Amino acid sequence: MGNPVDGEPVRVEVGLGDRAYDILIGSGLAGRAGLEIAARMPGVRAAIVTDENVAAAHLDAFSSGLASAGITSTPIILAPGERTKSFECLEEVVNGVLSARLERRDIVVALGGGVVGDLAGFASGIVRRGMRFVQVPTSLLAQVDSSVGGKTGINTAQGKNLVGLFHQPQLVLADTDVLDTLPEREFRAGYAEVAKYGLIDRPAFFEWLEANWREVFAGGPARTRAIAESCRAKAEVVARDEFETGDRALLNLGHTFGHALEAAVGYDGSRLVHGEGVAIGMALAHRFSARLNQCSPDDAARVERHLSTVGLPTRMADIPGGLPDAERLLSYIAQDKKVTRGALTFILTHGVGQSFIAKDVPASEVLSFLWENHPG
Numbered sequence: 491m492g493n494p495v496d497g498e499p500v501r502v503e504v505g506l507g508d509r510a511y512d513i514l515i516g517s518g519l520a521g522r523a524g525l526e527i528a529a530r531m532p533g534v535r536a537a538i539v540t541d542e543n544v545a546a547a548h549l550d551a552f553s554s555g556l557a558s559a560g561i562t563s564t565p566i567i568l569a570p571g572e573r574t575k576s577f578e579c580l581e582e583v584v585n586g587v588l589s590a591r592l593e594r595r596d597i598v599v600a601l602g603g604g605v606v607g608d609l610a611g612f613a614s615g616i617v618r619r620g621m622r623f624v625q626v627p628t629s630l631l632a633q634v635d636s637s638v639g640g641k642t643g644i645n646t647a648q649g650k651n652l653v654g655l656f657h658q659p660q661l662v663l664a665d666t667d668v669l670d671t672l673p674e675r676e677f678r679a680g681y682a683e684v685a686k687y688g689l690i691d692r693p694a695f696f697e698w699l700e701a702n703w704r705e706v707f708a709g710g711p712a713r714t715r716a717i718a719e720s721c722r723a724k725a726e727v728v729a730r731d732e733f734e735t736g737d738r739a740l741l742n743l744g745h746t747f748g749h750a751l752e753a754a755v756g757y758d759g760s761r762l763v764h765g766e767g768v769a770i771g772m773a774l775a776h777r778f779s780a781r782l783n784q785c786s787p788d789d790a791a792r793v794e795r796h797l798s799t800v801g802l803p804t805r806m807a808d809i810p811g812g813l814p815d816a817e818r819l820l821s822y823i824a825q826d827k828k829v830t831r832g833a834l835t836f837i838l839t840h841g842v843g844q845s846f847i848a849k850d851v852p853a854s855e856v857l858s859f860l861w862e863n864h865p866g
């Protein structure tokens with residue numbers, strides 16, 4: 491894991507054969523987006539899907555950059571937050587793209603966090619039966635995770651991401667400068683997905699994060715290194731299991747619990763945002779693994795300690811405003827996309843960096859565990 495060379499973007503390839511694409515990570519990439527896009531897709535026009543917060547900070551500079559490379563664009567600006575991943579906003583994006591008369595070979599650009607990326611990616615996958623799209627992730631979470639790998643979609647009352655498509659982008663441009671305007675709470679939430687890669691199968695990376703997380707939060711080379719290492723980790727998994735028929739499910743560490751909690755609070759980001767749900771979910775997954783004698787309580791405590799040290803929540807009691815009872819939480823878990831013939835699947839662990847896919851986890855065990863950990 492060397493430090494990135496100053497000035498040069500780090501390039502990570504997502505190796506998907508004739509649908510392979512680059513992730514470029516570094517300073518100044520948003521301003522250069524027009525050139526990077528025009529070099530790969532000459533003559534395209536664009537819809538820029540973004541949210542109000544990102545638009546206020548970055549849209550003018552971004553669309554001017556596209557224009558100076560000869561790319562005309564139409565902005566589609568949405569309300570910020572998880573509730574935007576909805577059928578209503580999907581319709582808004584589809585209408586915006588069609589009203590701009592973009593053609594199938596034109597592009598949808600997702601300029602924003604994971605919410606914008608998942609929604610714009612989904613819209614691009616269905617308009618004219620599949621347009622091309624480019625991810626310009628502006629949150630840490632989007633730069634290390636959601637912009638890579640082609641999972642797109644929206645939420646429903648029944649659960650997270652239950653409607654969507656696998657649809658890969660043509661290019662990912664992760665400009666580390668744009669993180670300067672990201673609120674600290676959102677940076678911290680994105681850090682949960684960074685730590686996730688260490689916990690899945692990169693124990694040395696987790697150890698490095700334990701020692702260097704302050705530098706990652708501060709910015710500079712350590713941050714770029716953490717983003718690049720995360721993208722490499724995700725790109726490797728996606729390249730070998732694009733459609734999650736096997737070990738891509740490991741990327742779901744912490745999500746089986748986390749998604750249930752997000753649904754349980756009605757996608758209210760003032761109470762819980764995705765990365766925080768993942769942090770609590772990862773702490774629970776380690777504690778649950780220890781309860782099932784799969785992992786030592788010391789490892790579970792170590793994970794919880796690091797997540798709390800950086801200021802992330804690790805317990806259901808950390809969510810303000812109360813939760814539905816354990817049976818209700820289990821009913822959200824039963825909607826998880828990893829469920830097979832009614833049997834629950836969890837990502838469990840034998841220790842830091844030793845995650846595994848556990849099929850047929852008895853619902854009764856999950857329910858008792860949820861009650862034990864429920865804030866009441």
Ligand SMILES: NC(=O)c1ccc[n+]([C@@H]2O[C@H](COP(=O)([O-])OP(=O)(O)OC[C@H]3O[C@@H](n4cnc5c(N)ncnc54)[C@H](O)[C@@H]3O)[C@@H](O)[C@H]2O)c1
Pocket residue numbers: 541542543544547570571572575602603604605606608628629630631632635636637638639640641642650651668669670671672673676679680763764765
């Ligand atoms: N597709 C995938 O593989 C994948 C992976 C992980 C998460 N996700 C999804 O991503 C979503 C979470 O993404 P997120 O954490 O980026 O949330 P988000 O998109 O809601 O962004 C977080 C907040 O930060 C603001 N913001 C983003 N960039 C900013 C910037 N540079 N300056 C100022 N404000 C900025 C946004 O307006 C928003 O208020 C969830 O819906 C989750 O399910 C998808």
Ligand SMILES: O=C(O)C(=O)C[C@@H](O)[C@H](O)[C@H](O)COP(=O)(O)O
Pocket residue numbers: 635639641650651683734738739741742745827
């Ligand atoms: O890319 C993946 O695969 C992941 O699981 C990454 C997760 O961080 C992400 O939150 C994803 O959207 C969850 O996928 P889902 O299939 O459980 O909805």
Ligand SMILES: [Zn+2]
Pocket residue numbers: 635683745764768
């Ligand atoms: Zn996630």
